[in-house]
Amino acid sequence: DSGVTQTPKHLITATGQRVTLRCSPRSGDLSVYWYQQSLDQGLQFLIQYYNGEERAKGNILERFSAQQFPDLHSELNLSSLELGDSALYFCASSVGGNSGGEETQYFGPGTRLLVL
Amino acid sequence: AQSVAQPEDQVNVAEGNPLTVKCTYSVSGNPYLFWYVQYPNRGLQFLLKYITGDNLVKGSYGFEAEFNKSQTSFHLKKPSALVSDSALYFCAVRDVSSGGSYIPTFGRGTSLIVHP
Numbered sequence: 001d002s003g004v005t006q007t008p009k010h011l012i013t014a015t016g017q018r019v020t021l022r023c024s025p026r027s028g029d030l031s032v033y034w035y036q037q038s039l040d041q042g043l044q045f046l047i048q049y050y051n052g053e054e055r056a057k058g059n060i061l062e063r064f065s066a067q068q069f070p071d072l073h074s075e076l077n078l079s080s081l082e083l084g085d086s087a088l089y090f091c092a093s094s095v096g097g098n099s100g101g102e103e104t105q106y107f108g109p110g111t112r113l114l115v116l
Numbered sequence: 117a118q119s120v121a122q123p124e125d126q127v128n129v130a131e132g133n134p135l136t137v138k139c140t141y142s143v144s145g146n147p148y149l150f151w152y153v154q155y156p157n158r159g160l161q162f163l164l165k166y167i168t169g170d171n172l173v174k175g176s177y178g179f180e181a182e183f184n185k186s187q188t189s190f191h192l193k194k195p196s197a198l199v200s201d202s203a204l205y206f207c208a209v210r211d212v213s214s215g216g217s218y219i220p221t222f223g224r225g226t227s228l229i230v231h232p
Contacts, residue, residue, distance in 0.1 A: 002159060033219070043160075043206065043222040056219050090159055101210035101218035102148050102167045107159035 003027065004108035006091050012114045018079040021111045025072055025093030031055065032074040033094070033105060034066055038087040049074055050097040081115045088112050118143045118211035122223040129197045130231050137192040137205045137226045139181075145213025149190040150220055151181055154204040163205075166190060177201070197230045204228075 003026035013019055025032050034046040045058035049068035060066075063081075068074045078085060092105040119142045129135045141147055148167050152160040164175025171183040181192045192205060204227050208220035 002161065004159070042224040045219050045221075048219065058219060092160075098218060101212065101220065102165070104150075104162050104165060105220075106162065107152070109157075109159045 002106040002108065004091060004093050004106050006108040006111050008111060009109065010112050012116065013081060014116055015081055015083060017081050018077065019081065019113065021076040021078070021089050023074045023076070023091030023108060025074070026106055029093035029095055029106070030072065031094045031096065031098055032068055032072070033092040034074070034076050035090040035092065036087045037090060037110070046076070048098070055097060078113070083115050086113055086115045118209050118221050120207050120209040120221055120223040122207055122226045124226050126227045126229065128229050128231065131199050132196055135194050135197040135201070135228065135230070137228060139190045139192065139207030139223060141188050141190065141209040143209060143211035143213065145211050148210040148212060148220070149181070149183060150208040151175065151179070151192050152206045152208065154206065154225070160206060163192070199230045199232055202228055202230045
């Protein structure tokens, strides 16, 4: 168990809808990362928050947004959902801002999203 | 730019035999290298990383990896495979050169199957 929690475990929704995925980092970790894992794209970095501020942005669609709250938990909002958004969404956390890229990331169990 | 390749989609090995999961990378500077393992329906778990120092890195569960700068490789090894090692293995690289993204890029993963 990594200490990173994600809810819900599974989510089934329809195209055009909006969902919110939640992540709580390991105790003491200040950074939260969001990743999307699909069969065709592999593991894609979406976005990183560090201590409440956006730190790095990857291949995140404009329909997706995230935030990190004062208690350091994070939410990933996915809107106007399309069939292609069906994937596993992982949250990871690390101790600091990872400005050197050397920090280990600890992954949560993921949220499996199915868009019908 | 940083990239990583895992040339084998699947590796099959008999229990008790040594295993190798291959990873090659491309960076313009020096790399930070990581190995993660993903068991079915679980998040990624950190195994080991190379930041600097000894080219042979020892990690969790008896795994080790050797950093080879001339061959730009970071192959994961274990002297004696267990059936419980069967999982998906991910290599990741971060280019340390200035201007490079400090978020590691993940490979597409290699499925390791250990036969009893």
